[in-house]
Amino acid sequence: MQVVNTPIQENEKLNAKSDKVAREKPKTDPINGSHANVGETVGKPFAKHPKMTMRNVDVFYGDKQAIYDVSLDIGKHEVVAMIGPSGCGKSTFLRCLNRMNDTIDICKVKGEIKLEELDVYHPKQDVVPLRARVGMVFQKPNPFPKSIYDNVAYGPRIHGLFERKTDLDEIVENSLRRASLWEEVKDRLHSPGTGLSGGQQQRLCIARTIAVSPEVILMDEPCSALDPIATAKIEELIAELSKKFTIAIVTHSMQQAARVSHRTAYFHMGKLVEVNDTKRVFTNPQHKLTEAYITGRFG
Amino acid sequence: MEKHISHKFDEDLEQIKNMVLKMGGVVEQQIADAVKAVETADSDLAEKVIRVEDEVDLKEVELDEACTSVLACRQPAASDLRMVLAITKMTRDLERMGDEAQKVAKMAIALQESGSKGYEEARHIGALVQKMVNTVLDAFARFDVEQALEVARTDKEVDREYKSAMREIVTYMMEDPRAITRSMNILWTLRAIERIGDHARNIAEHVIFLVKGLDVRHTSLQEIERRISNI
Amino acid sequence: MTNSNGTLSTAEKVNKSLQKRYRAEKRFRAYGISAIAFGLLCLVVLFTDIISKGHSAFFQTYVKLDITFDPTEMGVDDPTDANQLATADYDSLIRNALKEQFPEASGRRDRRALYAVVSNGAAFTLREQLKENPQLLNQTVPMWMLADDDIDTYVKHRDDAQGDTFAGRISEKQMGWVDTLIDNNQVESRFNTTFFTSGDSREPEQAGILGALVGSLLTLVVTILLSFPIGVAAAVYLEEYAPQNKFTDFIEVNINNLAAVPSIIFGLLGLAIFIGFFEMQRSLPLVGGLVLTLMTLPTIIISSRAAIKAVPPSVRDAALGLGASKMQMVLHHVLPLAMPGMLTGAIIGFAQALGETAPLLMIGMVAFVVDIPGAITDPATALPVQIFLWSDSPERAFVERTSAAIMVLLAFLISMNTLAIWLRRRLERRW
Numbered sequence: 009m010q011v012v013n014t015p016i017q018e019n020e021k022l023n024a025k026s027d028k029v030a031r032e033k034p035k036t037d038p039i040n041g042s043h044a045n046v047g048e049t050v051g052k053p054f055a056k057h058p059k060m061t062m063r064n065v066d067v068f069y070g071d072k073q074a075i076y077d078v079s080l081d082i083g084k085h086e087v088v089a090m091i092g093p094s095g096c097g098k099s100t101f102l103r104c105l106n107r108m109n110d111t112i113d114i115c116k117v118k119g120e121i122k123l124e125e126l127d128v129y130h131p132k133q134d135v136v137p138l139r140a141r142v143g144m145v146f147q148k149p150n151p152f153p154k155s156i157y158d159n160v161a162y163g164p165r166i167h168g169l170f171e172r173k174t175d176l177d178e179i180v181e182n183s184l185r186r187a188s189l190w191e192e193v194k195d196r197l198h199s200p201g202t203g204l205s206g207g208q209q210q211r212l213c214i215a216r217t218i219a220v221s222p223e224v225i226l227m228d229e230p231c232s233a234l235d236p237i238a239t240a241k242i243e244e245l246i247a248e249l250s251k252k253f254t255i256a257i258v259t260h261s262m263q264q265a266a267r268v269s270h271r272t273a274y275f276h277m278g279k280l281v282e283v284n285d286t287k288r289v290f291t292n293p294q295h296k297l298t299e300a301y302i303t304g305r306f307g
Numbered sequence: 308m309e310k311h312i313s314h315k316f317d318e319d320l321e322q323i324k325n326m327v328l329k330m331g332g333v334v335e336q337q338i339a340d341a342v343k344a345v346e347t348a349d350s351d352l353a354e355k356v357i358r359v360e361d362e363v364d365l366k367e368v369e370l371d372e373a374c375t376s377v378l379a380c381r382q383p384a385a386s387d388l389r390m391v392l393a394i395t396k397m398t399r400d401l402e403r404m405g406d407e408a409q410k411v412a413k414m415a416i417a418l419q420e421s422g423s424k425g426y427e428e429a430r431h432i433g434a435l436v437q438k439m440v441n442t443v444l445d446a447f448a449r450f451d452v453e454q455a456l457e458v459a460r461t462d463k464e465v466d467r468e469y470k471s472a473m474r475e476i477v478t479y480m481m482e483d484p485r486a487i488t489r490s491m492n493i494l495w496t497l498r499a500i501e502r503i504g505d506h507a508r509n510i511a512e513h514v515i516f517l518v519k520g521l522d523v524r525h526t527s528l529q530e531i532e533r534r535i536s537n538i
Numbered sequence: 539m540t541n542s543n544g545t546l547s548t549a550e551k552v553n554k555s556l557q558k559r560y561r562a563e564k565r566f567r568a569y570g571i572s573a574i575a576f577g578l579l580c581l582v583v584l585f586t587d588i589i590s591k592g593h594s595a596f597f598q599t600y601v602k603l604d605i606t607f608d609p610t611e612m613g614v615d616d617p618t619d620a621n622q623l624a625t626a627d628y629d630s631l632i633r634n635a636l637k638e639q640f641p642e643a644s645g646r647r648d649r650r651a652l653y654a655v656v657s658n659g660a661a662f663t664l665r666e667q668l669k670e671n672p673q674l675l676n677q678t679v680p681m682w683m684l685a686d687d688d689i690d691t692y693v694k695h696r697d698d699a700q701g702d703t704f705a706g707r708i709s710e711k712q713m714g715w716v717d718t719l720i721d722n723n724q725v726e727s728r729f730n731t732t733f734f735t736s737g738d739s740r741e742p743e744q745a746g747i748l749g750a751l752v753g754s755l756l757t758l759v760v761t762i763l764l765s766f767p768i769g770v771a772a773a774v775y776l777e778e779y780a781p782q783n784k785f786t787d788f789i790e791v792n793i794n795n796l797a798a799v800p801s802i803i804f805g806l807l808g809l810a811i812f813i814g815f816f817e818m819q820r821s822l823p824l825v826g827g828l829v830l831t832l833m834t835l836p837t838i839i840i841s842s843r844a845a846i847k848a849v850p851p852s853v854r855d856a857a858l859g860l861g862a863s864k865m866q867m868v869l870h871h872v873l874p875l876a877m878p879g880m881l882t883g884a885i886i887g888f889a890q891a892l893g894e895t896a897p898l899l900m901i902g903m904v905a906f907v908v909d910i911p912g913a914i915t916d917p918a919t920a921l922p923v924q925i926f927l928w929s930d931s932p933e934r935a936f937v938e939r940t941s942a943a944i945m946v947l948l949a950f951l952i953s954m955n956t957l958a959i960w961l962r963r964r965l966e967r968r969w
Contacts (some may be wrong), residue, residue, distance in 0.1 A: 106859070108858065108859065135858075139858070140860075140861040143859065144859035145859075146855055150852035150855065150856040151856070152856060162862075163860040166860070166863075167861060217859070220860060263382060289385075290385060290388070291385060291389065292385060292519075298385075302384045302385045304312050304313060305310065305312065306312060
């Protein structure tokens with residue numbers, strides 16, 4: 009089926025039902041809103057053409073529950089921003105999507121996370137092919153202490169994505185181009201990646217991620233260590249990348265969420281409070297907690 | 308509404324809101340004076356209305372500045388954003404209301420100069436519009452959608468009043484061609500007052516947008532009520 | 539200036555206390571400087587002492603005698619018979635040469651004293667000479683021969699003020715002969731190549747450090763080959779793979795404790811296990827290496843773990859996020875980044891092992907070994923043990939050799955540390 013609608017339009021119908029849920033607004037005190045007061049997710053958590061579907065996801069760190077019953081879709085070629093106060097679980101949730109939480113022994117994930125038909129947390133599912141499909145960009149630019157070329161070539165090398173050296177050269181060039189870094193580094197591909205500026209390093213990390221041709225890119229506060237100009241470049245890049253990739257981005261900057269995303273999900277104390285079209289969230293959020301956070305009313 | 312983390316932000320918003328209410332108060336008085344002046348052909352009162360107009364213009368400029376500064380420095384979102392947007396539009400409406408009041412006042416001066424008596428005909432519609440203005444400012448001060456809807460309803464009444472008054476005056480004019488000048492003046496006065504009512508309705512719509520996030524411009528009253536009850 | 543309450547303002551209080559703070563600051567700095575000065579002083583004293591005692595060991599006294607290769611005297615009737623030449627009596631040639639030079643020594647006692655001027659190893663020098671140049675037979679040639687250690691000591695200290703305090707070991711007559719030889723330019727001080735080219739000996743003038751040096755090297759090679767891979771593997775497992783539980787905590791505590799166990803305990807352990815249980819020979823560099831491996835492992839594991847911990851987690855995240863397996867992450871990123879730190883730690887451990895004596899004593903590397911070991915299964919001794927042995931020897935000439943051996947050991951250690959620093963510089967990458 010060829011639908012050329014924007015993800016927002018596509019989601020409209022599906023979420024009609026959950027819109028009704030939203031009408032029963034929980035009467036809560038947004039400042040001291042405890043788990044019990046958050047209630048069900050309001051807004052439009054579901055997408056018509058989901059790339060990733062998460063259903064009733066709970067995450068535990070030992071005895072402590074970090075995520076409570078989160079259900080969310082990320083549509084194809086959609087940019088979903090996740091916002092919320094520190095410790096609300098948005099990063100934890102993001103890291104579940106490519107099982108980066110596996111490195112933490114005490115972290116347990118319940119519920120269903122699917123990448124199209126692939127069950128992400130199936131016991132027999134190997135993380136290596138999963139992470140080749142779901143790439144990740146981190147908070148701090150973390151290029152390997154290798155050359156720019158080797159940084160980008162690392163993914164294709166370990167996954168064996170090329171046959172001849174010229175193929176690899178091509179992958180590297182394309183990835184750098186798509187990360188709009190090529191013009192800046194084409195003359196010094198073999199100088200160390202750590203010698204670039206912060207913004208360039210982060211774009212190098214994005215190039216490194218897309219060199220593997222993932223389907224989904226997870227971004228964990230990708231601009232928090234960057235200056236506004238570098239941030240603007242990355243945001244521009246995200247808009248460009250969303251044509252080809254599905255993107256989930258965690259950000260502390262609400263303005264950034266407002267600028268780059270199609271839908272925005274607001275997390276509060278481990279619960280998904282509201283998911284809505286970004287425009288809606290930033291002009292007229294449905295949930296009081298979202299409103300309080302967006303307008304800076306958390307004391 | 309809970310406090311912002313930033314006290315300064317709270318203060319800024321509170322200040323803007325107070326400025327609007329103050330400006331509203333001035334305009335309200337202006338309208339009351341203008342209507343009274345035209346009723347009684349009181350040129351002194353009319354002069355006062357025209358003098359006050361400068362003050363209203365100045366307040367509009369100040370409010371615009373304050374809103375621009377909040378938009379630039381605070382990047383308000385959601386309800387704050389709607390508040391600032393609504394206020395910028397409301398000031399414009401208030402300023403227009405002042406202009407209309409000025410028109411009415413000028414009419415009163417003309418009346419006084421021509422030595423004729425006041426227009427008793429303006430009393431009823433003037434009272435209605437004054438009530439609208441008063442209610443809409445109240446609605447804004449309390450973020451009260453119900454009161455805002457009340458204003459919208461009253462506006463319909465004002466429209467009806469205006470139309471029947473118009474028919475009446477047209478009848479006069481047909482009966483007595485000598486009364487045409489006076490009738491035309493009355494018509495203009497009524498027209499100005501009716502416009503004030505329209506602006507009050509606009510403000511009521513802004514209040515609904517500010518409180519509910521619904522854009523109810525160019526929408527029938529029933530439709531507005533339906534949409535509000537749906538939230 | 540005081541304010542209305544008569545109390546000092548904050549600025550004044552601060553100013554008042556400022557002088558005190560400056561003084562405290564100065565004192566604090568002075569403590570540090572004096573600590574460093576003390577350390578430097580100790581170092582200077584140590585080095586002065588060692589070098590002043592040991593430098594003379596690098597020179598050795600040689601005596602020139604006219605040797606007549608007389609076949610009858612040597613008991614050789616067939617000069618072409620290599621066997622006869624090898625077993626011939628070269629000592630008598632030296633004796634004859636000495637007798638000729640000093641005919642006044644006639645009594646048995648005098649003769650023996652005279653013969654003792656030349657080292658009893660000199661005969662081997664003659665044999666080697668004749669082997670290389672058979673035409674020397676029946677000829678009289680001047681030959682330089684090793685002097686005895688007592689003579690060597692006498693010659694070295696003859697001009698010292700307290701020279702005569704050492705004269706006790708040699709008689710007045712011997713002194714006279716030596717003086718005559720010196721006057722005749724028949725005594726020469728040469729660079730002591732023997733010290734660097736031969737093994738241990740009962741005779742100080744023939745004793746060398748090479749045996750111990752090679753023994754130490756072989757032991758060290760065994761230690762490096764075993765402890766570095768094992769240590770790194772253990773550290774990688776503990777840091778990257780091991781689950782956090784009571785058992786790994788227990789292992790960690792024990793490794794930390796092992797690092798503090800006295801080395802002699804490791805010696806006992808080695809004695810019990812490698813020699814007692816596995817019935818290996820004593821005095822082997824192999825066993826020494828195994829024991830030192832046990833001793834060095836905790837150090838290497840601890841320093842390697844610290845180095846691995848210091849690798850920023852963001853690099854791990856980056857590798858894992860790209861879909862690298864854990865092994866790829868460790869091999870491609872963690873180990874290269876941790877390598878400088880691990881090497882530094884390891885080399886410090888090896889330097890410590892190199893200087894270790896106690897465990898080697900326990901496994902018999904204290905034996906008197908003359909031959910230079912050729913393999914890890916040849917009996918050997920080690921540098922620090924050699925130092926210990928020589929320092930225990932009564933001969934006066936061993937004192938300077940002890941110091942010289944310490945110098946060699948120190949040079950070895952310094953070159954190892956230099957290597958460590960060079961390697962770290964080389965491998966260090968910034969991230």
